[in-house]
Amino acid sequence: MRFNDAILGIVLIGFAALAAAGTLDFPRVPGQDYGSALFPRLLCAGFAIGGLMLILSGWRNRATQPLLDTDDWARSPAHLLTLALAVGGILFYILVSDWLGFIPTAFLVVFTLMLRLRGRWISSAVIAAAVTLAIHQIFYGLLLVPLPWGVLESVVY
Amino acid sequence: MDPFLQALPLVFNLEVLGTMAIAAIFGLVVGSVPGLTATMATALLVPLTFFMDPVPAIASMVTATAMAIFAGDIPGALLRVPGTPASAAYASEAFAMTRKGLAERALGTSLVGSAIGGMFGTVVLVLSAPQLAEVALQFTQFEYFWLACLGLTCAVFVSTASPLKGAISLIIGLFIATVGIDITAGYPRYTLGIPDLLGGVAFIPAMIGMFAIAEILRNMVAAPSEAPPKLSRLMQLFSGLGGVFRRYWRGVVRGSVLGTAVGILPGAGGDIAAWVAYALSKKLSKEPEKFGTGHVEGIVDAGSANNAALSGAWVPALVFGIPGDSITAIVIGVLYVKGMNPGPTVFIHSPELIYGVFITFFLANVVLIPFGFAAIGLARHILRIPRGIIWPIVLLFSTVGAYAIDNSLFGVVIMLVMGILAFVMEENGFPVAPAILGLVLGPMLEGNFMTAMIKADGELLAFFERPIAAVLGVITLSVWFMPLVMKVWRSRSADAR
Numbered sequence: 292m293r294f295n296d297a298i299l300g301i302v303l304i305g306f307a308a309l310a311a312a313g314t315l316d317f318p319r320v321p322g323q324d325y326g327s328a329l330f331p332r333l334l335c336a337g338f339a340i341g342g343l344m345l346i347l348s349g350w351r352n353r354a355t356q357p358l359l360d361t362d363d364w365a366r367s368p369a370h371l372l373t374l375a376l377a378v379g380g381i382l383f384y385i386l387v388s389d390w391l392g393f394i395p396t397a398f399l400v401v402f403t404l405m406l407r408l409r410g411r412w413i414s415s416a417v418i419a420a421a422v423t424l425a426i427h428q429i430f431y432g433l434l435l436v437p438l439p440w441g442v443l444e445s446v447v448y
Numbered sequence: 449m450d451p452f453l454q455a456l457p458l459v460f461n462l463e464v465l466g467t468m469a470i471a472a473i474f475g476l477v478v479g480s481v482p483g484l485t486a487t488m489a490t491a492l493l494v495p496l497t498f499f500m501d502p503v504p505a506i507a508s509m510v511t512a513t514a515m516a517i518f519a520g521d522i523p524g525a526l527l528r529v530p531g532t533p534a535s536a537a538y539a540s541e542a543f544a545m546t547r548k549g550l551a552e553r554a555l556g557t558s559l560v561g562s563a564i565g566g567m568f569g570t571v572v573l574v575l576s577a578p579q580l581a582e583v584a585l586q587f588t589q590f591e592y593f594w595l596a597c598l599g600l601t602c603a604v605f606v607s608t609a610s611p612l613k614g615a616i617s618l619i620i621g622l623f624i625a626t627v628g629i630d631i632t633a634g635y636p637r638y639t640l641g642i643p644d645l646l647g648g649v650a651f652i653p654a655m656i657g658m659f660a661i662a663e664i665l666r667n668m669v670a671a672p673s674e675a676p677p678k679l680s681r682l683m684q685l686f687s688g689l690g691g692v693f694r695r696y697w698r699g700v701v702r703g704s705v706l707g708t709a710v711g712i713l714p715g716a717g718g719d720i721a722a723w724v725a726y727a728l729s730k731k732l733s734k735e736p737e738k739f740g741t742g743h744v745e746g747i748v749d750a751g752s753a754n755n756a757a758l759s760g761a762w763v764p765a766l767v768f769g770i771p772g773d774s775i776t777a778i779v780i781g782v783l784y785v786k787g788m789n790p791g792p793t794v795f796i797h798s799p800e801l802i803y804g805v806f807i808t809f810f811l812a813n814v815v816l817i818p819f820g821f822a823a824i825g826l827a828r829h830i831l832r833i834p835r836g837i838i839w840p841i842v843l844l845f846s847t848v849g850a851y852a853i854d855n856s857l858f859g860v861v862i863m864l865v866m867g868i869l870a871f872v873m874e875e876n877g878f879p880v881a882p883a884i885l886g887l888v889l890g891p892m893l894e895g896n897f898m899t900a901m902i903k904a905d906g907e908l909l910a911f912f913e914r915p916i917a918a919v920l921g922v923i924t925l926s927v928w929f930m931p932l933v934m935k936v937w938r939s940r941s942a943d944a945r
Contacts, residue, residue, distance in 0.1 A: 293876055303616065310623070313638060320633050325901045327630040327637060330894045334623045341616040348612070364669035373668040377843060381661070381864045384847055385857050397848075401840045408836030422841050426848055434499050436852040 293360040297349025303342035311335040376407050392441020393431075397423045455803035458503045459811070467504045468511045468808065472815060475512030476823040479519030480830045481838060482529040484663075486516035486718070486758075490778045491659040492842070494652050495849030502788055502801060506779065507808035513775050514812045517718050517754050518562040518820050522827045525554045534718035534754040537726040537746075544742030556689045557744050558751035559820040561700060565752030566813035568704035569711060569759025573766075574806045577795075580767045584792035589900040590911055592768070594920035596893045599714035599770040601927050603882045611931070613878045620873075621886020622893065624649050631891065632898050644858040651781040653850035653859035654866045654887060658880050659774075660846040661867025664839050666874065692744055699729055699748035707753030711760025714885070717773030718754035725753030755816075759809060766790055766802065771888060774881045781888045785853075 314328040314335070349356065364370040380400040388396040402419035409415055430436040440447055458464070471493065478489040489512045497505035520532030524539035525546050538558075545554040587595070604614035627638045628648030639645040693700065703725045710721040729749035730739045739746055761772030769790040771777035783790050795802055823830070850863035870880045904910030912918040 299876060310638070317630075317637065318633060318635055325632070325898060325906065327633040327635045329901070330897065331623070331626050331637065334619050334626065337619045338616070338623070341612060341619065344612055345616070370669045374665060377664055377668045377839075378864070378868070380843060381847055381860065385860050385864070389857070393848075397844050400847075401844050404840040404843065405836055408839065409834065418837060419840070422844065426844055429496075430848050430852055434496065434852065436848070437855055438848070438851075 292362070292365040293356075295349045295356045295358045295360075296345040296352065298358060300342040300345030300347075300349060303338050303345065307335040307338035307342065310338070373404075373407055376404055380404055388441070389439050390441050392443045393438035394423055394427055394443060395441065397426065451799035452803050454800035455807060458800060458804040459507070459807045464504045464507050464808070467500070467508045468811065468815070471508035471512040472515050472812075472819045475515030476519045476819060477830055478512070479516030480522045480531045480823060480827060481833065482523050482527070482531050484838070484842070485532045485659075486513045486520070486534065487774050487778070488659050488663060488842075489513060489516045490775050491656050492845055492849065494655070494778060494782055495852045497782065498652065498785070498853060502783070502786065503804045503808070505782070505786075506805050507812075509775070509779055510805070510808050511812040511815070513758055514562075514566055514755060514816055515819060515823075517758055518559060518816060519823055521555060521558040521562075521751065522824060523831055525551055525558070526827060527831065532719075534722050534757075536719065537722040538750045541726075541740060541743065541746050544740065545744065545747075546742075548742045550742065550744075553688060553692070553744060554747060555824050556686055557692055557747050559817065559824070560689060560693065561703065561748050561751035562755040562820070563813050563816045564700055565704045565707055565754070565756035566759055566816065567810070568752070569708045569756035570806070570809040570813060572708045573759050573763050573809065577763055577767050577802070580763070581792040581795040584767050585796075587792075587916070588914065589896040589903065590914055590917040591920060593893065593896040593900050593911070594917055594924055595768055596770060596889050596896065598920055598924045598927070599764065599768075600882070600885060600889060600893070601924060602714045602716070603885045605927070610877060613876075614882050617873060617878045617880065618882035618886045620869075620878075621883035621888075622890045623886075624654070624883075625887050625890020626894070631895050644856065648891075649866075649887075650853060650859055650862055651785060651887065652853045653862040655778055655781060655884060656846045656850050657863035657866030658870040658884055659778075660842055661863055662870035662874060662880065664843055664846075665867065665871040667835065667839055692748065696745050696748040699745055700752050702728065702732070703749035703752035704756045706749075707756030708760035710753070711757030711772050712763045714764055714770055714772055716757075717761055717775065718757045721757035722750040722754040726750040755813070759813075762805075762809075766794070766805070767792060769892065771885060774884055777881075777884050777888045784888075 311332060314331050317326060317328040317331075319326045319328075364374075380403060384396055384400055398419055401422055402416055405415040405419055406412065427438060431438045474493070475486070475489050478484045478492070479486060490509050493509055493512055497508055500508070516532060517534050520530055520535035521539075521542065522531060524530040524535040525542035528539055528543035530536040530539040542554040542558070545551065600618055604618050605611050625648070627645055628636065629646055630637050636646055706725050706728065707718075707721040710716050710724060711718070726746045726749060729746045730736050733739065733745055735743070735745075757773070758775070761776045764770045764772050765776035765780055769780060771780050780790055788794070846863065847860055850859040851857060853859055870883070873883070874880060900911065912921050
């Protein structure tokens with residue numbers, strides 16, 4: 292999925308304006324001319340200049356570059372579903388891992404994606420379980436990262 | 449006591465050697481799986497090295513990347529699919545050799561070439577870094593400001609086809625680095641009221657997102673690659689190699705020198721070194737017509753160059769704290785997180801650490817030969833691991849890694865956001881490497897710039913008053929304005945005609 296450079300340029304300039312507006316309430320240090328706003332403002336200026344040049348280049352190439360070029364995957368529901376499962380898996384982990392626990396959450400995320408990519412129920416479940424336990428062992432067992440037990444807490448303790 | 453002798457026990461102990469062995473295997477597997485790059489190997493290692501002392505941490509990354517860069521040649525030669533971008537330059541050439549039945553020769557050449565190139569880069573690193581550090585000790589904020597500008601500028605111009613998009617990517621990285629409590633006034637900038645952002649965008653989760661998550665997303669929308677073909681056993685790896693290296697020794701030297709030089713340039717790493725070395729080898733060859741038909745000469749040059757670049761990239765990283773490629777950018781970021789600021793003072797305060805790092809470089813390139821040999825033997829099995837198994841594992845490993853740094857789910861949030869950002873950027877032709885350099889160097893650049901501005905009281909000429917600063921400043925400015933001058937000059941000469 293490719294946007295025309297001009298669209299990206301407009302987005303950049305909009306962002307630069309927002310970010311520059313954000314610097315207005317950065318405090319000034321008394322007796323000093325340069326404060327926390329100077330560097331971000333320079334970067335915003337950079338964004339704005341870059342955005343303008345992108346708009347120019349997008350306009351120049353408007354004949355060959357459509358506003359939004361959706362190549363193969365953006366129109367393929369199968370690919371979009373796989374993409375959604377990968378992003379959704381991480382979101383799911385963020386939302387539920389604390390109370391569901393690391394092992395069930397990680398197993399579900401890995402199993403779902405593996406099933407989607409390979410299509411084999413039993414071997415995917417076995418591999419996902421092995422991977423989950425191995426990674427749990429590395430981080431929880433060896434590196435002492437407190438991965439949450441969640442619903443398994445009463446089982447373990 | 450001699451710092452070199454002090455360094456020996458730092459390296460030659462069970463912990464470091466064991467770590468290096470595991471890292472070597474890890475690097476070989478990651479490198480030989482197409483799609484998993486050496487940079488990603490580093491990114492995935494970071495959560496583990498975070499819990500180690502500096503020497504084993506750096507040792508594991510040095511070993512893993514050296515292995516990964518070589519291992520990238522294996523699928524390149526056998527399947528014509530480069531395992532890492534650094535092998536892309538000569539994957540077709542090596543595959544053409546495989547089709548002629550010369551797979552062993554191709555892989556043996558690139559293995560030995562990799563080890564020699566890596567060793568050469570290391571020698572340059574060992575000889576030049578302490579000398580440069582002496583010079584760097586005299587540097588003030590003015591010199592560091594220009595040096596950082598020059599490094600970032602190189603990254604923009606070298607790493608990408610579109611300098612404009614490279615520059616925007618760089619500014620994106622620098623901008624993300626401004627999030628959090630700022631250094632001059634202690635004011636929280638762009639934190640959106642989220643307390644987790646007060647300390648800035650956590651670097652390690654951000655980097656895992658940009659290199660691992662973005663790659664996963666890219667693979668989720670890529671057409672599935674065809675099933676790997678049947679591969680035969682490879683055994684006679686070293687037969688006939690003596691002849692190759694006697695005949696093309698110039699290529700090894702050329703590739704090593706060129707690779708080291710490209711590696712030292714900030715922002716350019718093994719992939720660019722290999723492309724340049726391959727092209728140069730063809731240009732200087734007595735039989736350029738044979739290139740592309742399964743001719744070993746280009747592999748000698750380029751195979752040495754990409755590993756030499758890996759070591760070369762550490763020169764500016766260790767001496768100035770300015771990364772030479774995205775791998776060293778990650779390592780520097782990690783060292784900062786651990787409170788060990790790379791730069792010339794490390795050479796004075798803890799020279800044994802530096803020597804320890806040097807020794808691990810030599811070790812990594814020595815063990816490259818036996819480990820690489822084993823990897824070629826096992827390649828048939830590694831190449832058969834299907835992507836449906838690899839990507840979910842990488843996804844879980846990244847997620848846990850991002851969580852483990854602060855034991856906080858906010859790290860996973862940062863990883864996901866940065867991963868999507870990097871995915872969208874690459875889809876639209878923006879390279880990601882400048883952004884990661886910007887993210888790492890942002891605080892240093894702003895810190896030096898602000899201190900210099902306050903010192904100079906806003907007098908911009910002060911940035912040119914010290915001799916080295918003036919030279920660096922003039923070089924930087926001329927690189928910035930060169931494209932504009934060239935454009936005007938070209939249109940003038942076109943008008944004149």
